[in-house]
Amino acid sequence: MDMSKDLVAASATPLVLAILAEGDSYGYAIIKRVTELSGGHLQWTDGMLYPVLHRLERQGHVAAKWSAAQNGRRRKYYRITKEGRAQLAAQRQQWKAVDGTLRGIWMEACTI
Amino acid sequence: MTTFADRQLEEQIAQWRTYVRRRPALHGPDVEELEGHLRDQLVALTEAGLAGEEAFLVAVKRMGSLDALSREFARAHSERLWKQLVMAPDAQEPAKTSHAEILVVLSLAVAAALAIKVPALFGLRIDTGEESFYFRNASLFVLPLLTIYFVWKRGLSVASGLWLALPFAAGAVFANVFPFPKGSDTELLTILHLPIALWMAVGFAYVRGRWFADGGRMNFVRFSGELAIYYVLIALGGGVLTGFTMMMFKAIEMNAEWFVGGWLIPCGATGAVIIGSWLVEAKQSVIENMAPVLTRLFTPLFTLLLLVFLATMAWTGSPINVKREVLIGFDLLLAVVVGLVLYAASARDPQAPPDFFDGLQLLLVVSALVVDGVALAAIAARISEFGFTPNRVAALGENLILLVNLAWSAWLYARFLRHRGSFAVLERWQISYLPVYSVWATLVVVMFPPVFGYR
Numbered sequence: 223m224d225m226s227k228d229l230v231a232a233s234a235t236p237l238v239l240a241i242l243a244e245g246d247s248y249g250y251a252i253i254k255r256v257t258e259l260s261g262g263h264l265q266w267t268d269g270m271l272y273p274v275l276h277r278l279e280r281q282g283h284v285a286a287k288w289s290a291a292q293n294g295r296r297r298k299y300y301r302i303t304k305e306g307r308a309q310l311a312a313q314r315q316q317w318k319a320v321d322g323t324l325r326g327i328w329m330e331a332c333t334i
Numbered sequence: 335m336t337t338f339a340d341r342q343l344e345e346q347i348a349q350w351r352t353y354v355r356r357r358p359a360l361h362g363p364d365v366e367e368l369e370g371h372l373r374d375q376l377v378a379l380t381e382a383g384l385a386g387e388e389a390f391l392v393a394v395k396r397m398g399s400l401d402a403l404s405r406e407f408a409r410a411h412s413e414r415l416w417k418q419l420v421m422a423p424d425a426q427e428p429a430k431t432s433h434a435e436i437l438v439v440l441s442l443a444v445a446a447a448l449a450i451k452v453p454a455l456f457g458l459r460i461d462t463g464e465e466s467f468y469f470r471n472a473s474l475f476v477l478p479l480l481t482i483y484f485v486w487k488r489g490l491s492v493a494s495g496l497w498l499a500l501p502f503a504a505g506a507v508f509a510n511v512f513p514f515p516k517g518s519d520t521e522l523l524t525i526l527h528l529p530i531a532l533w534m535a536v537g538f539a540y541v542r543g544r545w546f547a548d549g550g551r552m553n554f555v556r557f558s559g560e561l562a563i564y565y566v567l568i569a570l571g572g573g574v575l576t577g578f579t580m581m582m583f584k585a586i587e588m589n590a591e592w593f594v595g596g597w598l599i600p601c602g603a604t605g606a607v608i609i610g611s612w613l614v615e616a617k618q619s620v621i622e623n624m625a626p627v628l629t630r631l632f633t634p635l636f637t638l639l640l641l642v643f644l645a646t647m648a649w650t651g652s653p654i655n656v657k658r659e660v661l662i663g664f665d666l667l668l669a670v671v672v673g674l675v676l677y678a679a680s681a682r683d684p685q686a687p688p689d690f691f692d693g694l695q696l697l698l699v700v701s702a703l704v705v706d707g708v709a710l711a712a713i714a715a716r717i718s719e720f721g722f723t724p725n726r727v728a729a730l731g732e733n734l735i736l737l738v739n740l741a742w743s744a745w746l747y748a749r750f751l752r753h754r755g756s757f758a759v760l761e762r763w764q765i766s767y768l769p770v771y772s773v774w775a776t777l778v779v780v781m782f783p784p785v786f787g788y789r
Contacts, residue, residue, distance in 0.1 A: 249367065250374035267398030268375065272367060273406035280410070280684055282758050288363075298367050 225264065233264070234274050236313040242284060242302040243310060249275065249298070275300055283309050338376070343386040347372065350394065357400065359408040372397065411683075435612070438486055442479045443608040447601035449475045459596075466521060468600070470509045473529035476604045477536055478502045480611055484539035487615070494543050501535040505779075512783040519724045520783040527728075530775035533558070537768075551765040556680050557614055559625030559673075564610040572602050626681030630691070633674050633698055640701035647708070654712040661729040664709040668736035671702040675743055676764050684758045688751045696747040699740050706737060724786040728778055735774055739767050 241247060241255050249271055256264055278284045283306035288296045302310070338344050347369065354365050372393050379389035397403070450468070458464045478499070485495045505528055514521035540557060541550035576594055583590035647654075654660065678695055710733065717726065746763055749755035 248370075250371045267402075268371060268396045269368060269398040269403040270406060272364065272371075273403075273410040276364075276407070276685075277410040280758055282756055285756070286685075295370065295373075296366070297370055298363075 230264065230266065234266075234271075235278065236310060236317060237264075238271070238274060238278065239283065239302060239306055239310040239313070242300055243307065246299050246301045248300065252300075278306065281309075282306075338373075338386075340386045343376070343390060346387075346390050347376075354400065357404040357407075359404040359411070364407065368397070435487070439483065439608060439612040442483050443605040446476045446479045446608050447605040449479070450600045450604050451597075466514070466516070466525075469525045470521065470528070471506070472525070473532050474502060474506050474509065476607045477529070477532050480608060481536050481539045483608060483611065484536065488539065488542040490539065490543060498535055498539055501532060505532050508779050512788060514783065514788055519789055520786055521788075523724055523728050523782055524779050527775040527778040531772055531779055534769065534772035551768060552680055552761065555676060555765065555768070556625065557611075559677055559680070560614040561607075561610050563624045563628075564613050565606060568606045568610055569603075572599075572606065625677045629674050629677040629681070633678065633691070633694055636670065636674065637694060637698040637701060640698065640705055644701060644704060644708075654709055660709065661713055661726065661733065664706055665729050665732045665736065668702060668706055668733065668740065671698060672736055672739055675699060675740070679757075679761045679764055682757065682761075684756070684761055686757075688753070688757075692747065692751060692757075696744060696751060699744045699747060703737070703740055703744060706733065706740075710737075724782050724789055727786075728782065731774060731778075735770055739764075739770075 237256060237259075238252060241252050241259075244255075247255070250268075252275075253266055253268055253271055256266060275284065275286075279286050279300070282303060284300045285303050286298050286300050288298050290296050338347075350372070351365060351369055354360055354368065355362075360368075375393040375396060376389050379392055380386070384392065453464075453467065453471075458467055481498055481502070482495070484490075485498065509524060509528055512520070512524075514524075537551070537554045538545060540554045544550055576598060579590050579594055579598065675695060675698075678691070713730075717730075742763060743760060746755060746760040750757050750760060
């Protein structure tokens with residue numbers, strides 16, 4: 223299934239926030255989790271996750287920290303903030319409304 | 335993140351890294367983060383059985399097109415965009431050709447230069463005692479044209495352009511309906527506050543009508559600072575030109591004063607605003623911003639001045655001598671400090687950890703607050719004696735507005751320095767405070783003259 227670019231972009235913020243609400247994580251792991259959750263339907267261009275994360279960091283929805291990983295390299299870990307959780311709740315309401323509306327009209331279409 | 339034993343693979347990664355680093359929108363830590371991702375991906379792919387080179391190709395492909403990626407990075411970090419115009423041309427938004435832009439800019443600049451001569455056709459000459467008319471309306475000769483430039487440049491619809499005409503029409507009404515006697519205080523206040531009130535309308539056109547979208551307001555702040563600097567530079571050049579005009583015509587026994595005073599200075603002053611704006615827009619990609627550089631230079635100096643002033647006052651115990659200019663002087667001081675904070679914020683990477691300069695900023699803000707507190711106390715003690723005049727109320731109001739801004743900024747700075755909050759909060763506070771200045775200026779223009787009986 224090829225999903226439209228706009229839909230992928232719009233769902234990126236709530237998805238990233240929701241994954242970080244499960245626990246702190248880093249870029250590669252977040253993408254793996256997205257693929258896992260969507261059963262492979264939601265394919266992101268890997269690089270595009272990072273601007274999304276940086277924008278969220280800037281808006282104060284997530285906080286980032288560099289931590290040392292093996293071999294002296296370091297990795298940037300992201301953590302959801304209090305504002306981020308509020309944002310996630312707000313987005314959840316909005317998606318629920320969209321989802322409910324679409325379901326309603328599709329149910330009607332089925333019964334006709 | 336692993337280092338690979340496969341030397342060829344490591345070489346390819348190194349090549350990729352150099353290639354990515356060349357993108358100005360991607361800074362060092364971003365590249366490091368992306369490289370980490372690439373390595374994770376490579377580990378997974380080689381574990382799945384792909385050979386080195388194959389794995390590398392797949393991993394790079396999954397990372398996505400570098401053009402699109404650096405465009406997204408530039409959008410997420412618009413302050414980087416400001417320094418180098420890194421946006422790879424977006425297929426959906428064809429850039430306005432510079433040829434057409436030069437034509438538009440030149441015609442708008444000429445229009446601004448001629449606009450200031452229009453009232454002369456109706457008998458209002460600059461050189462015959464009607465200066466106050468020109469000063470009251472100064473912003474109305476040029477700011478609407480500047481707004482038109484941004485409406486054109488940002489591709490706003492005609493409808494939103496017409497909405498933007500409203501504040502200017504209102505400005506023209508309030509600048510001219512009140513029966514100001516010659517040299518009245520309220521007229522001077524209108525002259526000073528109308529441009530501040532209308533600057534907001536220019537800002538709306540500048541940010542494409544999307545006042546609350548990411549980064550737009552901060553870019554407008556940057557633009558305003560750069561324009562002020564360009565304008566001063568152009569004015570200096572204009573001064574030299576004026577001097578030479580006078581000197582050379584004097585050498586052939588002719589007096590060029592009517593031309594200099596009636597045409598060169600007024601037309602140049604209005605046209606330069608348009609030209610300056612265009613230069614800022616065009617050059618933002620080429621040179622380093624000046625406003626943040628000046629901020630870095632003057633923050634320590636102003637901090638030193640305030641501290642020495644406080645120390646001297648404490649040592650000698652001499653009170654502030656409250657005179658007419660003192661309140662305005664301290665208003666200006668606060669305005670300068672707010673400007674320093676604002677431009678320091680505009681040039682700062684909001685994600686960088688606190689450093690020495692941030693501490694210095696806090697010291698500057700706190701010492702400005704203390705100095706202003708002392709001055710306000712001295713003024714409050716004597717204000718009952720003086721009574722309320724329009725000037726004093728305006729100055730006190732401004733003082734209060736700036737004081738609130740700085741007090742909260744100091745609190746946010748202190749939180750940021752103790753790692754309790756992020757710098758983005760301070761930046762957001764500064765930009766959401768911008769409309770307050772405009773609203774207050776509007777209030778002064780609209781309410782003060784009738785309330786104070788046009789004194």
